[in-house]
Amino acid sequence: MPSLSAMGVALVDGNGTDQIFKRGGVFQGLGYRVAALRDDDVKPTPELEQTFIEKGGKVTVWRDGRTLEDELFLSLSDNAIAQLLGVAIDLHGEDLIDANIRSASGGAWTLVASAAVLGPDIRAVYGKASRTKKAGWFKSVTWMERVARDIVGPDLKTCDQAFSSTIYELFEWMENGGN
Secondary structure, eight states: OOOTGGGTOOOOOOOSTTHHHHHHHHHHHTTOOOEEEEOSSSOOOHHHHHHHHHTTOEEEEOSTTOOHHHHHHHHSOHHHHHHHHHHHHHHHOHHHHHHHHHHHTTTSOOHHHHHTSOSHHHHHHHHHHHTOTTTOTTOSHHHHHHHIIIIIHHHTTTSOHHHHHHHHHHHHHHHTTTO
16 A cells, blocks of 8 residues: 555644544644544543534544554454564563553453463453553554554454454545545
């Protein structure tokens, strides 16, 4: 697929539920077509989201109650999950990743033990562990671009269909000039 840059797309950190629409609104005011991909663990102020949409913005929302991290860990293949853990360890070190998993699981799991039993419960723990407020595993545009390019993109053909449909829908919007 063409790169985002080749399609005239730039990624901007929305910085939270309501901020995503305030920041997006600034870009809309400058004449840019804007899409917002938001988590669904915290609901935005309905009026802000509606105003953004009425001004031509596109809103895509992860499934009910899920964050981006939840979607990644609950939707990608086992191989991709192993790769995500590898990138997290590369970025932050094994000790921090292990501590996050222990904390998110209430001490029930470690990095080593959880990797051996990769089921839905462990995947949910990984999602929770990876989004810690100030130490999120992939909480920078650069880190997430790496994850998207090297792991998510190659895994789209084998991952959960609802997840891949959301990603393909966004690419379709980008390729069609925001229409």
